[in-house]
Amino acid sequence: xxKLKDLIQKEPIMEGxxxxxxxxxxxxxxxxxxxxxxxxxVLANATGCLEVASTIFPFTAWRAPWIHSAFExxxxxxxxxxxxxxxxxxxxxxxxxxxxxxxGGDGGTYDIGFQSLSGALERGHxxxxxxxxxxxxxxxxxxxxxxxxxxASTTTSPAGVVIQGKLQKRKDLTKIVVAHNIPYVAQASPxxxxxxxxxxxxxxxxxxxxxxxxxxxCPPGWKSEAKDTxxxxxxxxxxxxxxxxxxxxxxxxxxxxxxxxLPIDAWLKPQGRFRHLFKPENxxxxxxxxxxxxxxxxxxxxxxxx
Amino acid sequence: xxxxxxxLPIGGVILEAANTKKYATGxxxxxxxxxxxxxxxxxxxxxxxxxxxxxxxxxxxxxxxDYEHCKGxxxxxxxxxxxxxxxxxxxxxxxxxxx
Numbered sequence: 254x255x256k257l258k259d260l261i262q263k264e265p266i267m268e269g270x271x272x273x274x275x276x277x278x279x280x281x282x283x284x285x286x287x288x289x290x291x292x293x294x295v296l297a298n299a300t301g302c303l304e305v306a307s308t309i310f311p312f313t314a315w316r317a318p319w320i321h322s323a324f325e326x327x328x329x330x331x332x333x334x335x336x337x338x339x340x341x342x343x344x345x346x347x348x349x350x351x352x353x354x355x356x357g358g359d360g361g362t363y364d365i366g367f368q369s370l371s372g373a374l375e376r377g378h379x380x381x382x383x384x385x386x387x388x389x390x391x392x393x394x395x396x397x398x399x400x401x402x403x404x405a406s407t408t409t410s411p412a413g414v415v416i417q418g419k420l421q422k423r424k425d426l427t428k429i430v431v432a433h434n435i436p437y438v439a440q441a442s443p444x445x446x447x448x449x450x451x452x453x454x455x456x457x458x459x460x461x462x463x464x465x466x467x468x469x470x471c472p473p474g475w476k477s478e479a480k481d482t483x484x485x486x487x488x489x490x491x492x493x494x495x496x497x498x499x500x501x502x503x504x505x506x507x508x509x510x511x512x513x514x515l516p517i518d519a520w521l522k523p524q525g526r527f528r529h530l531f532k533p534e535n536x537x538x539x540x541x542x543x544x545x546x547x548x549x550x551x552x553x554x555x556x557x558x559x
Numbered sequence: 560x561x562x563x564x565x566x567l568p569i570g571g572v573i574l575e576a577a578n579t580k581k582y583a584t585g586x587x588x589x590x591x592x593x594x595x596x597x598x599x600x601x602x603x604x605x606x607x608x609x610x611x612x613x614x615x616x617x618x619x620x621x622x623x624x625d626y627e628h629c630k631g632x633x634x635x636x637x638x639x640x641x642x643x644x645x646x647x648x649x650x651x652x653x654x655x656x657x658x
Binding site: 272284307308478 | 576583612
């Protein structure tokens, strides 16, 4: 198990001075995950905030080999690196263990990078894919993605007279990844760093593909306060919008059950992108969101009891 | 001397690791965190949750902030446990006046 006193010995793989927005959740997630790696890491990055803001030429925030090739192929890049590693190992040119990690935002994972992710998982490369899910294309100015929650106002689903934010429900990517029958899949949140680092450790220890989906609050996109980033990820878990669970070889385990499940309003209210939902005429929408979450939470509990 | 395109590495490869350390993001700040080390219990929550790796440790203990890179998001002050609250955010302009 990752101990804090071991973690503080390690230099951050993503160094400060990067130009992520203030209060961004992604660097916290990246550093927590990479610090738990027992071996050197090689990273692949999909296009997104993390890629753009961490490597503005001639600067790089990364303390490890890092490759960005295009938006849609972080998983394909990582599988290529891993295949090369196996070839070199067979020839005896490399002997040490190396961990391979691919990072993508929700745009680069749920939408654009989905087929390369699915392919890499099916081929069974030993790598970890981390999706930091902030629920829209934040890097290009908050356009809806398939991970944007129902009712969220974005620039391509603006709340106004005609529509009340995004009309569609979000896609449950974690469960889609589970359907690939890979050894390890988990959903995590940065506020519970112990849970996140445990999951990262498990993911690094399996011999095959692993996937961690992490909620990553985005102050400019969620229209929330920068200082509330960790607080909001905690509320996302306590309202069961983002349950913490893991799936090891098909077996579901819920890692955290809130003692008292908070109403979803607690999570929606601090975020400006849901402001319109609190108008009296939209009370029905709020009720619908709560019902959907209750239904999903029950379904997850049923899966965990199998 | 400024480098021309012929001097750049092929493919725009950046050869020096983690050189954003040389790029200051501290001037983004409107509020700066100030720590009272007497109150601090070294729970490391600020260190864990700092997005800019700007909480500096000395001998495994929280020591100071890296104002060169701290963007002043205030996560550290909020996440400092309620019974400790060793970190306060003060206005950057006032902090500079005080110097």
